[in-house]
Amino acid sequence: MWQSWFERQWQYKGWAQCLLLPLSWLFAGLAALRRALYRWRLFASSRLPVPVIVIGNISVGGVGKTPLVIHLAQALRAAGYSPGIISRGYGGRQTGAVSPESAPELYGDEPVLIAQRSASPVWVHALRAVAGRALLQAHPETDVLICDDGLQHYALQRDIEIAVVNRPHGLGNGRLLPAGPLREPLKRLQTVDLLVESGQLPAAESQVPTAEKQAPAFQQSLQLGQWTSLSDSSRHISLAALQARPLVAIAGIAHPQRFFQTIQALGLNCETKVFADHHAYTQADFADLSAKTILMTEKDAVKCRHLALSDAWFLPVTAELKPLGHSQTFADCVISLLKQREGNKK
Structure with missing residues (x-):
């Protein structure tokens, strides 16, 4: 009941949201401090031996990440990569390897669906770095990891960040929790490498925040099976x-x-x-x-x-991605970033 009430309130700017603003300011301060502690290396952050691609969002709730994870894994495999997928396994209570036959009540429904559709090894653990190391040990041929969710999981270092934005519901009133649906401020989108719009597009170019224009953007639609x-x-x-x-x-x-x-x-x-x-x-x-x-x-x-x-x-649905304002495909953008990051390490 309370979840539904909050989700409705997050779409507006009224008295209820104003009452919650002090808590939002506190949340913003704590979130900023946490990011700073990772940046200053006072909190430990692990780097894995293969590139890590994080697909996440800055709001609570579903925005269409699962079809995108599957799409990217299939595209990388078609390009000659051997991707693995790591996840928190929300809704499950077990850690470890996930197969297409795994019980969703143990490992989470989304990881099992990803295992069924992606043809890639999947591993779940609340600590993504632990999941990544375990997957790499079990599947040493893996040369790139896709992290399902975890944009705010700074304990795992990443090479590429992909933010999924669902308008208008996902961004709501544009405020941080609990006065709005955002886990991080909108300016966080300025730091990601790719932006995927999974909902309505802005009605006019002027409505797109300048920060979002800096990352190549794509519109995700779902092809029905x-x-x-x-x-x-x-x-x-x-x-x-x-x-x-x-x-x-x-x-x-x-x-x-x-x-x-x-x-x-x-x-x-x-x-x-x-x-x-x-x-x-x-x-x-x-x-x-x-x-x-x-x-x-x-x-x-x-x-x-x-x-x-x-x-x-x-x-069943399959993600399709259309470039917005440029001509490069989603897969080509990701592969180009992977090669660029690899070149920077040499």
Whole structure:
């Protein structure tokens, strides 16, 4: 309840946010002090023997990092690299290697989804440097690490920073926690290497902060796949077949309305049922849905595959990135930065 209240308040600048401003100033001061302590090397920060690419964001909540992590891992592999992926494993309670068959309740739903789609080794640990070292020891062929989230995890040194920005919801009122959704001020975007816009683009060029213009920017969109059976991934169903059935869409993600709007745009009319982000599904969650065809996200499907749901379908998505104001592809930009960083070390 409180989370929903805060998320609504973060979109406005009113009396409630003003009351929280002193706490935001305190949060800003502590965050700045923490960054300074790492910069002054009073807090330990580890450098790994291979380049590290961090994909993160400056706000709380989902912004579309997971499809981008998968996209980058596949692109690097296609370019001849051997990427590995490290993650905190949010929502899980176990550390270590993640396989496509791993239990999401133990390792987190997003790491398991990444392991299924990326064809790269995945390792989870709250301390990303520990995860990186363990992955490199188990997979010595790995020559680049992608860190899923962790833009504020300064205990791990990084070679490339990619910030994902989701407008307008992700930036909200532009204030720091708890008066707004930001974990770091907007000027933090001035220091990243690449910027990925996963939501609405600014209505006019003048609305783009000068800081953001300094990093090459891309617009991320999601290419929809085929509706796929939860019980048999080789089975698919057409939109026409779904339109003839009683439907219910479920979502246990950060912003469920995005999924529901996608379904509506496809011409499907259905009931909706919202669960908390990272919800651990049980058979009881579907007890009253047995007479309906169930639609869900791929992230939800990872957590529901152990349930005997014979008429449930998920929609896989693939990230597509369009350059904004330049012609270089996302993969080429990252590879160019990798080569530049490698050249600087010699």
